[in-house]
Amino acid sequence: MNPTEHLAALQVVVPFLAAPLIVLLKAKRLAWAATTLTSLLTFCIAIALTMGVLDGQNYQYFMGSWPAPYGIELKVDAFSAVVLLIITGASTSALIAGYHSLDKQIGAKRQPMFFAAWILALAGLAGIVVSADAFNIFVFMEISSLASYVLVAGGPDRRALPAVFKYLIFGTIGATFYLIGVGLIYMMTGTLNIEDMGVRIADVADQSPVLVAAGFITVGLALKAALFPLHIWLPNAYTFAPHIVTVFLAACATKVSLYVLFRFDFFVFQENLGGQQLHFTFFFLPLSVFAILIASAVALFERNLKRLLAWSSVAQIGYIVLGASLVSIAGLTASVLHVFNHAIAKGSLFLAVACLACHIKRLRLTDIAGCAKAMPWTMGAMVLAGLSLIGVPGTAGFISKWYLISAVLELGGATGVFLTAVIVLGSLMAVIYVWRIVEYAYFKPQGKKPAVSEAPFGILAITWIVAIGNLYFGINPELAVTLSESAASVLMGHNK
Amino acid sequence: MSMYVIVSIAILVTMTLALARALKGPSVYDRVLAVNMFGTKTVLLLAVVAFFYGRPDFLDLALAYALINFVGILAVLEFFQSQRNDDEEQAKEQEE
Amino acid sequence: MELLGYYNYWVFAIVLMVGFYAVIVRNNLIKKLLGLAIFQSAVFLMYITMDKVEGATAPIIQEGVTDQIYSNPLPQVLILTAIVVGVSTTALGLAMVVRIKEAYGSIEEDDIIAKDRKS
Amino acid sequence: MIIIFAVFLLTLLVITAIAIVRAENLFVAVMLMAIFSLLMAANFFILDAADVALTEAAIGAGVTTVIFLGALSLTAENEKKVELSRGVAMSIVTATTLLLIYATFEKPKLGDPEAPVHQHVAPWYLSETPKLIDIPNVVTAVLGSFRAYDTLGEVFVVFTACIGVLFLLSAKNPADKQSRRTPPESIGLRHHLIPKVVGRLLFPFIVLFGLYVQFHGEYGPGGGFQAGAIIATGIILFALLEGEKTALAAVPHSVMMAMVAGGALLYTMVGVVTMFMGGNFLDYSVLSSNPVFGQQMGIILIEAGVGITVCGALLAIFHAFAARENY
């Protein structure tokens, strides 16, 4: 067997093999080590895939050797490679941080099950990304959602439970809407392979079931991606989840839904459905503007640190969708770039939160008052990541905002100016809410609480590695930009 | 052919009547009775339809239904019993 | 007979939305899950409806019979998967409801929200 | 003629669905849900989906009802009559229904052999299965070989749900602080001699029937999921009759976990072995020198994996709910 042939399949098979074994492990450290190793292995596979994609290789894999529309096809292109890197990278770094962070939140006996759920969430997310079959995506979406419900429900606060119940209800509705859409398209085309759908849908593109299907798929996936008016499950789920789960999910869960949404829309609908480009823009552009403005404004007044960052995530989804809704190469490049950069920025912010949580029990802003003195390294990383979130030059966040603004200005006219103003306004609000964290941590006197000390070395190290990633990709954006550009051309390539 | 139709219609009507009883109640036991009756009628319907379709090998399904129906009813009874236990204990606690 | 050909799809739409209504309007968490189960079942009905071919029989090939036509196997395979997914979701949701009841003493959404406000 | 029956059953289905939503007593709603499931299954059967009907009956009407009852006995039976934002919901729901009904008019009619669904992929399955895999049940062939990767995913969905339920219900009960009372010994249906005798009599036949469904899946309706659910139902019957403890002594928790993990592992390993033998993942034709025989062997193996996992997972979920009372 030549492993390079099977890379796309191994991305999913490796965690699948590991999950049953991890459940059977009794010792929590052993389970942790096995999970982290598996995650690291998938990360290496993702890197190998990315290198291959950069070399111009196109990974296509037929499950069970059955040819495409009959069997299930896996496919990895530049867009998938970016998302795979984010998923596996976020999972690995969060797990390393989990060595210190998790014990306080989940009892030792329950940890093996928790880790098994983690690895399944990883497998599910990776499975969605590599799959080229519409129904297969649904199955893996369910694996990843069920596993992430379990992960979020691990939070020690009782409020995690209603939050995760809401997450379950919304997630299932979203997935079922997607299933309805896929069913309607299947009914009209007789195939489940996404690319085959794109070919065969041309004959029936103007018929009502296909139009309704487009609506259901878009709404369902927007629900799972927490796009603005459908985001209400997100803030509480992120706030009450165990800290490392927040790192993992904030970095990739919603982005994978966006990935499926873009893929479906650009591969199947846009080239065939009359006026679909306009519909897409008209539907998503206003929503993304609202997402940026309203979610940022809510974040301004939020008192809980984690919920503040969760609201900021809703706003960032707005930026990503804004780029895509322009339906242009520049816009999509900015969009994919922001998926990548935001994952790094938010990942390191939540990692820093996990560091804080090592010694501070509740995470209201008032609780972290004055902690910068005792935890200079943690707060340093948080400030660095916060700068990237704002989009200060020299950080990764700047690059994607820059690309986004130039894509918007390409539109020209009043719309371009207006959208630029929205982006700038959103960034200004980000300045304010990041400043609030900084203000509390550095300039407010410490309360009467017992003195806190710096987080353990392991978790601090991984936080800093990711935080420096913000700087690295800010100064050396070539890799991310190249990937994003080829991802954008893959998506738009179907549009000609 | 026609006799299958007659039997099927009789079964269907009875299913409707059982459903009406399940909706009407009045006691929970009436509803359980109706569900049980509905289940056995489904078994009969499946058996008849299997012959009607000319595929008697699908009788497996009817067998599975009969089995599941029985287990379902016993689960309901166990549920009643556990509730009665709870009530008894609450009553005892109140007496204490 | 013309319209009867669409009857299944109408039932699908109505049952789907009955379930959806229960999910968004009902206050009780178990009721929400029941609504969710109905919601998912409706989708199964849609898929299975499209597999039927007039005059065909279930796609289990009969030996020695040559001129028999068979219904479409693919939607059935998909729905087998979806049914199992549905029951998994329901089970997980119920486990959450049990935990919520233990933590809050209630499974009514407004009670839970009120209790969270207080704390 | 049969289609008219189906129309009739579907009408009952709508009535039942509305009744479920309106019922204020949750127990009644769960009972009606069992009827809903049976109606659904009968419809599936009439629409030629024998395998699906079997699954819906075993999993929908059987196991789901049992799990719902288990959860009900841990929570509350009656619902408070409060409805949230009814007007908005009503308008959303009506709008979506109209949209869906609008979409129906350009759909192919029920049973139309010219429909696009029956043109592209499906005929290939029907014509190639006898040649490539040579088993009569095309559904099993598609499930086990052509789309085996989906089925693998499905096994892991069950696996995840099982872990999730165990994880959630292994947390301490906050109400346990003052150890409110010694829990009643769960002794099964204690006063019921007759069900006990009949149940004991039937139990081996149920398991036997489950095994029949498992191994007959290539020839008739059935397969791993259905068999796993039926055997799990049988053991649940045993637990209901003899009490939680006896059932757990017969199939202890560790065995259930081993089943859940072992089945999933077996399935994945089959795929890995095919990879090492030079095929793609889950390409069973490399398992034997005769590719058709290899396919059949692969399907039997993975069906066994599916059955073991489903059976173990459903049992573990049932016991997790049932044992929660005794905490």
Added chain:
Amino acid sequence: MLEQVLYVLSWIMLTVGGFFVLVGGIGALRLPNFYTRMHAASVTDTIATFLVLGGLLLQAGLTIATVKLIAILVFLLLTGPTASYALANAALLSGVKSNATFRKVNGKGSKSGAGQETSVNQETDASQETSASQENNEEQSK
């Protein structure tokens, strides 16, 4: 000749079976209280099942289907009465009285009544009577 006899016989059995199914169904809906309704339901579980499946048996001839039909028949004949017995037992223990619902009960008020009955406490005869009378009071008040 024999075939024709069997055919006619199965025809008769199926029709009569259908008749009993229908009778049982009507009885389950129309009869005045729980125990009488249970009697009607049992008709469909025993004689009707026997006749319908018997009719199918004669149709099937000697095939694998016969074995399955007999299995179903035995199964239903065993479980049906058992379920009825257990249900009646549970109803009796929880204090559903055969005369409690003889009075004209308003169908709409029944739902809340259903919840009541399961929580009836039957520790002593006295409490049983009081609870039963409470129920009646409630029913009357509606």
